[in-house]
Amino acid sequence: MSKIDHYLHAGTRDNTRVAYQSAVRHYEIEWGGFLPATTENIAQYLVDHAEKLAINTLRQRLAALAQWHVDQGFPDPTKSPLVKKVLRGIQREHPAQEKQAKPFQLDQLGIVDRWLHNAIATANASGDRAGELRHTRNRALLLLGFWRGFRGDELTRLQVEYIEIIPGQGMSFFLPHTKGDRQNKGVTFKAPALKQFCPVAAYTAWKELAALESGPVFRSVNRWGQVGDQGLHMDSLIPLLRTIFKDAGVAGSDEYSAHSLRRGFANWATGNGWDLKTLMEYVGWKSVQSAMRYVDAADPFAQHRIESSLSGPDQSSVSITHQDI
Structure with a gap:
C-alpha cells in the first residue's frame, strides 16, 4: 500500500x-x-x-x-x-418510527454496581482470577459508559495512554477520532471522581488488576485469567451489557443496548437541572436535534401539566338540572 x-x-x-x-x-x-x-x-x-x-x-x-x-x-x-x-x-x-434505546436509569446502575462489587469480592476470595478480572472490567465499563455518556464505539476505542487521572478530582480521555469530529482534531472528555459509583476508582482498579500500561482499555479475558491484547469488538458490547444486566437481576435486560447508558445519563442530567447547552458540551453533541433524540420529556403524556391547569369543581360530580337542558 x-x-x-x-x-x-x-x-x-x-x-x-x-x-x-x-x-x-x-x-x-x-x-x-x-x-x-x-x-x-x-x-x-x-x-x-x-x-x-x-x-x-x-x-x-x-x-x-x-x-x-x-x-x-x-x-x-x-x-x-x-x-x-x-x-x-x-x-x-412505508413510514417507520425510529426505535430508541431504552434508557438505563440511576437506580438500575446502583443495582448492577452493587452486584458487580459483590461478585468481585467473591471471585477474589475464591481465587477466581478470571472472574475477578471480568467483573472488575465490567464495572469500569459500566460506570465510565454511564457517567461519560459515551457511545459504544467510543468505549471500545479508549486507550490507556490517552487517559490522565487527577487524584481527588477526575480523569480526562483523549479520543483521536469521534463521530462528531469532522475535522479529525481529536476530542478530550472529562469524568469526575464521585463519592459513589465512581468511574475513576473503577477504571483505576481495572487498570491495576489487569496491569495495563498502554493499548486498549477494555479487552477480553479468557478462562485462565489472561487479558487479551486487542480491544473488545463493538459488536460484542451489546451482548456483554445484556449479560451483565441479566446476571444482576435487571428486568427486561434484552431491551437495552450500548446507547442505553448514553440515553440514561442524558435523562438523569436533564432531570437534575442540567440545561441543554451544558449537556451538549459535556456529551459532545453538536446539534440540538442530536441531543433531543436522547432526552425524554419529564411528563411525556403531559398528564401533570394538563391536570394542574384544570380548575373548578370536579366535572364528573356536577349535577345537571332541568333548567340546564
Whole structure:
C-alpha cells in the first residue's frame, strides 16, 4: 500500500468503511446489480427493497453506492431527481418510527454496581482470577459508559495512554477520532471522581488488576485469567451489557443496548437541572436535534401539566338540572 493509499484509507472511519463495503456487496452480488450503475438501476434497487429494508438502511445503501461512484471517477446516479423522488415515495408509503434505546436509569446502575462489587469480592476470595478480572472490567465499563455518556464505539476505542487521572478530582480521555469530529482534531472528555459509583476508582482498579500500561482499555479475558491484547469488538458490547444486566437481576435486560447508558445519563442530567447547552458540551453533541433524540420529556403524556391547569369543581360530580337542558 502506497502512502497515498494509506492516508486515503485512514480518511474513512473503520465502521463506515465496513458498512459501505457491505452495502456495495449487497447491491452487486446479492441483488445482481451492475457497477457503474445507471439512475434506473438505483431506482429499481430501491423499489425491490422498499418493503424489506428500513428507510435509514436504504439511505445508507445510497450513500455507499454514491461513494463508490465518486471514488471510481463515475457520475453519481444516486443524486438524480428520479432516485430522490422514489425514496420520498417509499418513505411516505412505508413510514417507520425510529426505535430508541431504552434508557438505563440511576437506580438500575446502583443495582448492577452493587452486584458487580459483590461478585468481585467473591471471585477474589475464591481465587477466581478470571472472574475477578471480568467483573472488575465490567464495572469500569459500566460506570465510565454511564457517567461519560459515551457511545459504544467510543468505549471500545479508549486507550490507556490517552487517559490522565487527577487524584481527588477526575480523569480526562483523549479520543483521536469521534463521530462528531469532522475535522479529525481529536476530542478530550472529562469524568469526575464521585463519592459513589465512581468511574475513576473503577477504571483505576481495572487498570491495576489487569496491569495495563498502554493499548486498549477494555479487552477480553479468557478462562485462565489472561487479558487479551486487542480491544473488545463493538459488536460484542451489546451482548456483554445484556449479560451483565441479566446476571444482576435487571428486568427486561434484552431491551437495552450500548446507547442505553448514553440515553440514561442524558435523562438523569436533564432531570437534575442540567440545561441543554451544558449537556451538549459535556456529551459532545453538536446539534440540538442530536441531543433531543436522547432526552425524554419529564411528563411525556403531559398528564401533570394538563391536570394542574384544570380548575373548578370536579366535572364528573356536577349535577345537571332541568333548567340546564
